[in-house]
Amino acid sequence: MMDTKTRIIESAIEIFGEDLSAPLQKVADNADITRRTLHRYFADRNELVAVCRQEIESSCKKAMLTAIQSSNEPLVQLESMLYAGIDCGSKYALFKRLHQGEDHYHNPENKNCADYDAIFKAFHKIIIQLQKQGKVNSEMSSQWIQVLHRGIVESTVHAKAHTTKSEEEIKKLAWASYIKAISP
Amino acid sequence: MMDTKTRIIESAIEIFGEDLSAPLQKVADNADITRRTLHRYFADRNELVAVCRQEIESSCKKAMLTAIQSSNEPLVQLESMLYAGIDCGSKYALFKRLHQGEDHYHNPENKNCADYDAIFKAFHKIIIQLQKQGKVNSEMSSQWIQVLHRGIVESTVHAKAHTTKSEEEIKKLAWASYIKAISP
DNA sequence: CTATAATTTCTCAAAAGTGTGACATTGCAT
DNA sequence: ATGCAATGTCACACTTTTGAGAAATTATAG
Incomplete structure (x- = not known):
């Protein structure tokens, strides 16, 4: 059985992901405490929300960085980043929302924002490389x-829950x- | 200026879409009342939530049916369905969640469910036709x-808010x- | 078995959110 | 300008949620 504190955090991320104002009772129920x-x-x-935020930041960031460092080949890097996002599950959507939501004030002084920027910069670089190699449509902006990318990740996460296919199959x-969507 | 009642509903759909337990004050603020x-x-x-649900059902359903009826050419139908989803904005995501969420009990007796089924059946038919024509990858299930489809719609809706591109451009x-993603 | 750490149960008070009545203000058509 | 309809302001009772104390129960290590 998972550590209680961890279980609470995971439950909270699940619940708050869909309903940030959900009563704490729901989180407790979900965590079986x-x-x-x-x-x-x-x-x-507030503290719980903050810790969830931190957990999302650090685990998504870690997954993304590992994916980027997995290879020097941009095509492999991009593929790994997609799988990393899918593996993060509901956290990934939150991660994006936290940094792109309309309430979020982006501030490069903030470590989380800076790290997020670094990841997106790496993504941008990968896309540029692939476009130079003629493997990605140059008419599509990296934005x-x-x-x-986010859309595909979220779709796949949704799909995982509603299909009989294996995880591997659906990722592929x-x-x-x-x-294919971004090919020239 | 929009009718107040309509504005409240639209605001509520926006807010509840991300946070179903959000205080009504937020909805009011969002609607500027x-x-x-x-x-x-x-x-x-409860009444507000119910009305939102109904509004989502009817407006998405209408948009989808209009799209389907816009042509006899399956490729055009599919394109129209994509645009219709984008035009529905945040409603589209809710529409899907209402019918696919884990709490939803699908029941063909229910008119909403039946209509939803009809739309999906039409979608399925369009895909099959396109696969027969060799325009869509036969190895991809219509599911x-x-x-x-949903992922692309949601991505595009998100993107609309964060880009300088014109709506027309981003839809294209x-x-x-x-x-391209679904081509053979 | 025993000590002790973690969790539950019950309780309660403070805080936040909800719904409504009474009246003031604004906007707009005539 | 007048009057009506829509909206805002304020006050209030009520409900739900929140956070925490105290004691009982359960689990766990030694």
Whole structure:
């Protein structure tokens, strides 16, 4: 069984991902503990939300960086980044929302923002390389491709829950669709 | 200026789409009215949520049916369906969630469910036709294509808010990416 | 078995959110 | 300008959510 604190955080990410204002009772139920226990680990709602944020930041960031460093071949890097996003599951959508939501004030002084920037910069570089190699459509901006990337990740995460296909199979399907979408 | 009642509904759909338990104050703020005014149009939260649901059902359904009926050419139909989804904006994501969410009990007796089924059946038929014509990859199931469709729509809706590109331009980009993704 | 750490149960008070009545203000058609 | 309809302001009671104390229960290590 998972560590209680970790279980609370995972549950909270699940619940808050769909409903940030959901009562803490829901989070507690989802984690199979009492609300009282939850409050022993987290002083208040804000603290829990903050910790979730931090957990999302660090685990998505780590997954993305590992993917980027997995190879020198941009096509392999891009494929790994797609799979990394899918593996992050619901966290990935939150990660994006946290940095792109309309309420978010982007500030490069902030470490989280800086790291996010670094990841997107690397993504941008990968796309430029692929465009130079003629493997990616040069008429598509890397912004659009990033948006598409997110869309494919989220679709695949949704699909994982509603299909009989194996995880491996569906990931390959996602990659096939994605690379064709952005090919010249 | 939009009709107040309509504005409240649109605001509520926006807010509830991301956070179903959000305080009504947020909906009121978003609609630029007081909470008191909101309560003059909707007796309570449940009523507002129900009306939102109905509005989503009917407007998405209408948009989709119009798209399907826009042509006899399956490729044109598919393109229209994509644009229709984009035009529905945040409603489209909700529409899908309402019918595919894990809490939703699908019941063909229910008119909403039946209509949803009819739309998906039409979509399925269009894909099959395109596969027979060799315009769509036969190795992709129509389920996967439907998931992808949703992903592209949601990405595009997100992108609309964060780009300087014209709506027309971004829609064309979405269609170009989509059709390539599912081409043989 | 025993000590002790973690969790639950029950409780309660403070805070936030909800719905409404009474009246003031604004906007707009006549 | 007048009057009506829509909206805003403020005050209020009510409900739900929140956070925490105290004691009982359960699990766990030694």
